[in-house]
Amino acid sequence: MKAAKDKIKKFLSQFFGDRDLQDDEDIFALGFVNSMFAMQLVLFIEKEFEVTIENEDLEFANFRSINSMVSLLERKSTVLARD
Amino acid sequence: MKLELTSQQKDNCSSFRAFVDEEIVPHADRIDREERTPPEIIQKLANKGYLGAILPEDWGGTGMDAIAYGLLNEEIGRGCSSLRCLLTVHSMVAHAILKWGSKFQKEHWLTKLASGDAIAAFALSEPNVGSDAKAVETTATLSGDSYILNGQKKWITYGQIADVFLVFAKWEGKPSAFLVEKNSPGLSIKPILGMLGVRGSMLAELHLNNCQIPQENLVCRQGFGFSHVASSTLDLGRYSVACGCVGIAQACLEACIEYTSKRKQFDVYLKEHQLIRQMITDAIANIKAARLLCYQAGYLKDSGDPKSIMETSIAKYFASTIATKVANDAVQIHGGNGCSSEYPVQRYLRDAKIMEIIEGSTQIQQITIADYGYQEYIFSQNRSSTSQELVART
Structure with a gap:
């Protein structure tokens, strides 16, 4: 999942500028999050990792940090593999 | 890079253009003057599958790609902006249900929206809330197995004829989205007339006075509306x-x-x-x-x-x-x-x-x-x- 972390970090860097975002840093607490960002994040995750973000995935905890997004992807991958 | 429509998209464009020239352009000035859209014209849009343009065929839609949908909007917009507004808001609600709706909501609404058997409208704006949309004043409270909505919505495109509204309200202070059927108890609809433009788009105010809707009508989740x-x-x-x-x-x-x-x-x-x-x-x-x-x-x-x-x-x-x-x-x-x-x-x-x-x-x-x-x-x-x-x- 190192590759996934790097991809997420690269995407987020567009929004967080030259800040060196840490894997467990709370992006909501940084105050850059708006609705345009929220939708772009959904589209990015869906396109980049070929998953669908669904209602049950919409927990702030799933998108709070790079690590939490990676955990969400891991869970979704497990579900996909099981299906 | 190739900036050219595919032959299928070109065919779509010709077909949309012919439909608009024949069925919409001759009526557009009357729609504007009389401030209403005749139901038979909406039916013609429905018969062509245009009201289900963005919905997949599995849900009875036409399954257009975004370019084809854009071409459809351009052509209908060329003929009559009021009707294009109908396509806009109806498709917006269909999209909301498709992307964020529950299984029940999809099964209940999508085929009806695709066929035009039900018309949908988008209810976000309020008398005090326009650009600052997150500040909606309409509230929702959970009471038993129902939500109770209170507030007012304004400038709701095709609100006069819609069968279902996607209404945005704050539930426990968090923006949330709800489907409100036109016959819901506590909902009253008041036409708005005399607008500058898109005069045929049958705008309405929605008055939600202890409007009661079933609990399953929440779209997506609390706070993500x-x-x-x-x-x-x-x-x-x-x-x-x-x-x-x-x-x-x-x-x-x-x-x-x-x-x-x-x-x-x-x-x-x-x-x-x-x-x-x-x-x-x-x-x-x-x-x-x-x-x-x-x-x-x-x-x-x-x-x-x-x-x-x-x-x-x-x-x-x-x-x-x-x-x-x-x-x-x-x-x-x-x-x-x-x-x-x-x-x-x-x-x-x-x-x-x-x-x-x-x-x-x-x-x-x-x-x-x-x-x-x-x-x-x-x-x-x-x-x-x-x-x-x-x-x-x-």
Whole structure:
């Protein structure tokens, strides 16, 4: 999942500028999050990792940090593999 | 890079154009004058599958790609902006249910929306809430197995005839989205008349007085009504409006080409006057540019690219502002006739102005696009020293 972390970090860097975002840093607490960002994040995750973000995935905890997004992807991958 | 429609998209375009010329253009002035859309015209849209344009075939839709949907919006917008608004809001709600609705909501609504058996409307704006949409004052409370909604919605496009509304309200202070059927207890609908433009779009106020809806009518989840449901649907709405604006401007251009080829002043046709030709040139160039922005936004939508959100905003901003300019010039070229209801250009101008206000005003787009510009260029990976200095100043 190192590759996934790097991809997420690269995407987020567009929004967080030259800040060196840490894997467990709370992006909501940084105050850059708006609705345009929220939708772009959904589209990015869906396109980049070929998953669908669904209602049950919409927990702030799933998108709070790079690590939490990676955990969400891991869970979704497990579900996909099981299906 | 290949900037060309596919043969299928070209066929779609011809088919949309023929439908609009035959079924919509002859009625557009009457729709504007009478401030209502005849149900038989909506039925014709439904019969062609246009009300299910964005829905997959599995749900009874036409399954159009974003480019085809854009072309449809351009053509309908060329004929009648009111009807294009119907396509906009109906598709927005269909999209919201498709993306964020529950299994029950999808099964209950999508085939009805695709066929046009049910008409949907988008209810976000309020008397005190426009651009600052997150500040909605309408509230929802959970009581037993129902939600109770209280508040007022305003400027609801096709609210007079909609069967179901996507209503945004705060539940425990968190923005949330709900489906409200027209016959819900506590909902009353009041028509709004006398608007400047899109006069046939049957606007309404919704009064929610202890309006009771079933618990399963929550769309998505508590707190995600604005950030996810409204945002994704407004993005689709902006795309639809942008393409519709290209249609308005195209209608203006065609009207001007015809008028200036027939009318003479100073013993020559208007088209021989250089100042007229300047306005025609501006119209041609602006329309082509707006259309290309729409194509790009559509292409990005089809590929699921996150950039599609901002590129759609840019397309909407540009297309709506040039539609107003082209329509303003069209009235100028038509002179006294352009101010008369005998010619459609005055309708195009009134309709174009509305497009600069809905789905994010011109000024809101400017704020958003400028933010995007700084984000794109200042924080790019290959930052130059100049941009570093700019960062330091912002």
